[in-house]
Amino acid sequence: MKKLINHVDHVLTESLSGFATAHADIVxxxxxxxxxxxxxxxxxxxxxxxxxxSGHEPLHAGFVGHGxxxxxxxxxxxxxxxxxxxxxxxxxxxxxxxxxxxVKNYSGDMMNFQMAAEMLARDNASVVVNDDVAVENSTYTTxxxxxxxxxxxxxxxxxxxxxxxxxxxxxAIGDAVNSATASMGVALTSCTVPAAGTPTFQxxxxxxxxxxxxxxxxxxxxxxxxxxxxxxxxxxxxxxKDLSLKxxxxxxLLVNGFGGTPLLEQYLMVHAxxxxxxxxxxxxxRHLTGSYVTSLEMAGCSITVTAADAATLALWDAPVHTxxxxxxx
Amino acid sequence: MKKLINHVDHVLTESLSGFATAHADIVxxxxxxxxxxxxxxxxxxxxxxxxxxSGHEPLHAGFVGHGxxxxxxxxxxxxxxxxxxxxxxxxxxxxxxxxxxxVKNYSGDMMNFQMAAEMLARDNASVVVNDDVAVENSTYTTxxxxxxxxxxxxxxxxxxxxxxxxxxxxxAIGDAVNSATASMGVALTSCTVPAAGTPTFQxxxxxxxxxxxxxxxxxxxxxxxxxxxxxxxxxxxxxxKDLSLKxxxxxxLLVNGFGGTPLLEQYLMVHAxxxxxxxxxxxxxRHLTGSYVTSLEMAGCSITVTAADAATLALWDAPVHTxxxxxxx
Numbered sequence: 001m002k003k004l005i006n007h008v009d010h011v012l013t014e015s016l017s018g019f020a021t022a023h024a025d026i027v028x029x030x031x032x033x034x035x036x037x038x039x040x041x042x043x044x045x046x047x048x049x050x051x052x053x054s055g056h057e058p059l060h061a062g063f064v065g066h067g068x069x070x071x072x073x074x075x076x077x078x079x080x081x082x083x084x085x086x087x088x089x090x091x092x093x094x095x096x097x098x099x100x101x102x103v104k105n106y107s108g109d110m111m112n113f114q115m116a117a118e119m120l121a122r123d124n125a126s127v128v129v130n131d132d133v134a135v136e137n138s139t140y141t142t143x144x145x146x147x148x149x150x151x152x153x154x155x156x157x158x159x160x161x162x163x164x165x166x167x168x169x170x171x172a173i174g175d176a177v178n179s180a181t182a183s184m185g186v187a188l189t190s191c192t193v194p195a196a197g198t199p200t201f202q203x204x205x206x207x208x209x210x211x212x213x214x215x216x217x218x219x220x221x222x223x224x225x226x227x228x229x230x231x232x233x234x235x236x237x238x239x240x241k242d243l244s245l246k247x248x249x250x251x252x253l254l255v256n257g258f259g260g261t262p263l264l265e266q267y268l269m270v271h272a273x274x275x276x277x278x279x280x281x282x283x284x285x286r287h288l289t290g291s292y293v294t295s296l297e298m299a300g301c302s303i304t305v306t307a308a309d310a311a312t313l314a315l316w317d318a319p320v321h322t323x324x325x326x327x328x329x
Numbered sequence: 330m331k332k333l334i335n336h337v338d339h340v341l342t343e344s345l346s347g348f349a350t351a352h353a354d355i356v357x358x359x360x361x362x363x364x365x366x367x368x369x370x371x372x373x374x375x376x377x378x379x380x381x382x383s384g385h386e387p388l389h390a391g392f393v394g395h396g397x398x399x400x401x402x403x404x405x406x407x408x409x410x411x412x413x414x415x416x417x418x419x420x421x422x423x424x425x426x427x428x429x430x431x432v433k434n435y436s437g438d439m440m441n442f443q444m445a446a447e448m449l450a451r452d453n454a455s456v457v458v459n460d461d462v463a464v465e466n467s468t469y470t471t472x473x474x475x476x477x478x479x480x481x482x483x484x485x486x487x488x489x490x491x492x493x494x495x496x497x498x499x500x501a502i503g504d505a506v507n508s509a510t511a512s513m514g515v516a517l518t519s520c521t522v523p524a525a526g527t528p529t530f531q532x533x534x535x536x537x538x539x540x541x542x543x544x545x546x547x548x549x550x551x552x553x554x555x556x557x558x559x560x561x562x563x564x565x566x567x568x569x570k571d572l573s574l575k576x577x578x579x580x581x582l583l584v585n586g587f588g589g590t591p592l593l594e595q596y597l598m599v600h601a602x603x604x605x606x607x608x609x610x611x612x613x614x615r616h617l618t619g620s621y622v623t624s625l626e627m628a629g630c631s632i633t634v635t636a637a638d639a640a641t642l643a644l645w646d647a648p649v650h651t652x653x654x655x656x657x658x
Contacts, residue, residue: 002517002534002628004594006556006601014557015593018600022584022616057592077593188331205331227335228343255351260589262625263386264344264406265333271347272335287351291620296591299331299626326655 001197008194012054012076019061023323026065035089036061037071043095046161046170047071049086050102050154052109053078055193056214059151059293062324068158069102069322077193077296078215080108086116090124098123098167102154102174104146105130125167127174129153131183131304133242134211134219147214148256148293148304149181152316155325159318173315177306182242184235185302187212188225189260191295210234214258214295214302228265232272235303240280243307247281252306252316257291260299266290273303286316292324330526337523341383341405348390352652355394364418365390366400372424375490375499376400378415379431379483381438382407384522385543388480388622391653397487398431398651406522406625407544409437415445419453427452427496431483431503433475434459454496456503458482460512460633462571463540463548476543477585477622477633478510481645484654488647502644506635511571513564514631516541517554518589520624539563543587543624543631557594561601564632569609572636576610581635581645586620589628595619602632615645621653 005011013033020029020036028039035051050060051073060072071089073081090099099120103113105128117124131149138145157174165173187209190199200216203209208226211219226234245251255273257266266289277284285308293302308316319328334340342362349358349365357368364380379389380402389401400418404410419428428449432442434457446453460478467474486503494502516538519528529545532538537555540548555563574580584602586595595618606613614637622631637645648657 002537002554004515004517004557004560004590004598004630006558006597011593011597014600015597018596018598018603018618021603021613022596022599022618055591055593057596062592186333188333208331225331228333229335231333259591260626261333262384262588262623263391263620264340264384264625267347267351267386268335268340268344269333269347270351271343274347274350284350289347289351291592294591296593297589297628301333 001192003194005194011194012074016074026321026323030088030092034085035071035073036064037089037093038064041093041095044097045095045164046097046167047090047093047095047099048102048158048161049089049099051081051086052104053080055296056294058324063151063154063322065322066329067162067318067320068154068325077195080112083112083116083119086113087119090120090122094122100167100170101126102157103128104150105143106140107142108140123167125171127153127157127171127178129178131178131181132213133182133238134184138213139217140215145213147183147185148254148302149183151292152181152252152254152304152306153177155320156312156315159315162318180307181304182239183302183304184238185212185300186210186231186235187216187258187298187300189299190216191298212300214293216295216298228268228272229275232269232303233276236273236276239303239305243305245280245282245307248283249307250283250285252286252308253284254288254304256293256302256304258298258300259291259294260297261301266301269301285313330521332523334523340523341403345403355650355652359417359421363414364400364402365393366418366422367393370422370424373426374424374493375426375496376419376422376424376428377431377487377490378418378428380410380415381433382409384625385623387653392480392483392651394651395658396491396647396649397483397654406524409441412441412445412448415442416448419449419451423451429496429499430455431486432457433479434472435469436471437469452496454500456482456486456500456507458507460507460510461542462511462567463513467542468546469544474542476512476514477583477631478512480621481510481581481583481633481635482506484649485641485644488644491647509636510633511568512631512633513567514541514629515539515560515564516545516587516627516629518628519545520588520627541629543622545624545627557597557601558604561598561632562605565602565605568632568634572634574609574611574636577612578636579612579614581615581637582613583617583633585622585631585633587627587629588620588623589626590630595630598630614642
């Protein structure tokens with residue numbers, strides 16, 4: 001295993017310390033590295049809290065800040081955070097308007113966030129993200145997995161929370177954005193969890209995992225490496241079918257690198273995805289390209305499409321100031 | 330070779346097309362994919378033009394926009410752009426106040442930018458960036474290599490150009506920032522140039538290249554993989570020695586991933602670098618962390634430090650709106 005680390009037991013705490021130091025103008029660390037929270041809390045606003053296993057950086061801590069999350073709870077790499085972390089985060093950032101948890105659909109996350117929600121003596125609700133169209137049920141999931149679409153849900157709900165929407169309204173917006181969002185990914189290589197020390201899965205030198213999950217979980221099938229155009233056609237086609245998009249529909253397009261794929265290739269995939277979307281008459285109103293929801297150093301990418309009306313695009317465009325996403329602020 | 334591409338001959342043009350589509354609000358492509366320019370030119374401002382081999386994305390095209398570059402000329406992967414490209418870019422974006430070329434110190438880039446400068450029938454000057462303290466002379470370089478510090482030069486000179494500084498003033502600022510900037514990198518794995526199809530260099534499963542260049546050029550020595558703290562101590566120590574920083578000096582700290590190193594590890598390196606800087610009494614006034622000056626999918630990172638007075642920090646903080654760097658705008 002080749003990683004820039006000191007000891008596998010300290011990877012997460014040392015990384016979080018570096019993150020909090022680098023972004024001290026935006027975030028602060030909770031006691032015991034339990035959570036990352038906004039440095040300044042806006043009182044009377046619904047508190048948005050997300051979290052999940054680490055190894056997907058910048059998700060979620062990189063999205064804490066104005067216009068997006070109030071706190072993020074990092075578990076160990078590819079391991080759910082605990083209810084204690086979520087409760088501590090909620091106590092730190094809730095300011096009278098309740099808590100909305102944004103949860104990726106993995107069994108561990110669902111169980112622990114649900115436990116926290118039940119124990120929390122404050123108004124709360126949860127939005128579950130399950131945007132991955134590759135497979136129904138998977139290694140760590142009942143139902144569809146939550147993947148890169150989580151970023152889009154967090155951005156849009158975050159903007160609505162910032163303008164003062166109440167808990168019920170935010171829950172409704174989050175559920176609607178999730179329903180309007182679909183993703184699919186492909187892996188060319190595996191990744192190595194530090195504590196494991198060996199690759200999560202084995203894959204041949206000429207193979208790819210089509211429909212891979214963000215923990216390296218199996219997708220639809222293991223096949224020979226195809227061209228970018230063929231890969232984009234299959235992934236974007238599956239997304240269009242899932243969303244039943246009509247010609248003329250405006251969408252947000254996220255081409256997301258998994259960590260080991262250069263921007264050079266990610267933008268080539270933007271070009272490839274556009275051929276499919278343009279062919280279907282779907283209009284890309286907004287783009288985001290980069291390694292935002294990653295699987296450590298896994299090579300590959302995912303494509304995410306969110307159908308968006310003018311109100312949704314306005315929330316997407318609203319100011320955001322986080323470590324990983326920043327505009328208009 | 331596992332890459333998301335269609336054909337090695339079309340990697341660059343398809344990627345540039347995707348980039349220009351994704352960022353059509355900021356940039357436009359020159360004819361024949363010769364350069365990337367700002368979508369809107371600000372008349373009467375000195376035009377800043379950079380460029381170099383591709384494979385280092387987001388450098389340089391990702392830094393075209395308000396507050397930074399006016400145009401970037403992409404060569405093929407790890408290959409210098411041609412004087413024709415630079416001349417075409419200059420004709421497209423120069424608006425009466427002259428052209429400042431920002432050139433990384435590689436023999437091919439130096440020769441071609443110099444040729445363009447001589448052929449260009451407009452006022453022009455050049456800033457040469459050579460921030461890499463690892464080695465004097467290298468595979469493609471006479472003197473020190475230009476690496477991630479280029480980003481810092483482009484940001485600070487870009488801000489000064491935006492406020493209206495003239496060509497001579499910008500040249501002086503660029504030279505001064507370059508002199509105040511030092512970098513050093515480490516590679517854990519190689520990268521593969523698409524047209525070559527095989528890794529640029531071979532490296533053992535337990536080895537690292539200390540002082541590597543951004544094309545995988547040899548550094549100071551090939552040694553056994555060390556801990557993050559040991560690596561940070563050697564790199565940051567070499568930088569501090571080169572810059573002769575005194576206790577109390579304010580600096581900008583850039584921890585830059587080479588493409589295949591997760592943010593989790595990059596922030597851990599921020600933490601590690603801080604131990605050295607804090608120990609030396611150097612005060613990190615600004616942080617930037619991410620994969621900004623890359624070597625395709627190479628695993629590893631570099632550390633860059635720029636000594637900065639209040640005027641320099643103000644230019645660093647000035648609004649920037651590019652594909653890869655955005656704040657205050």
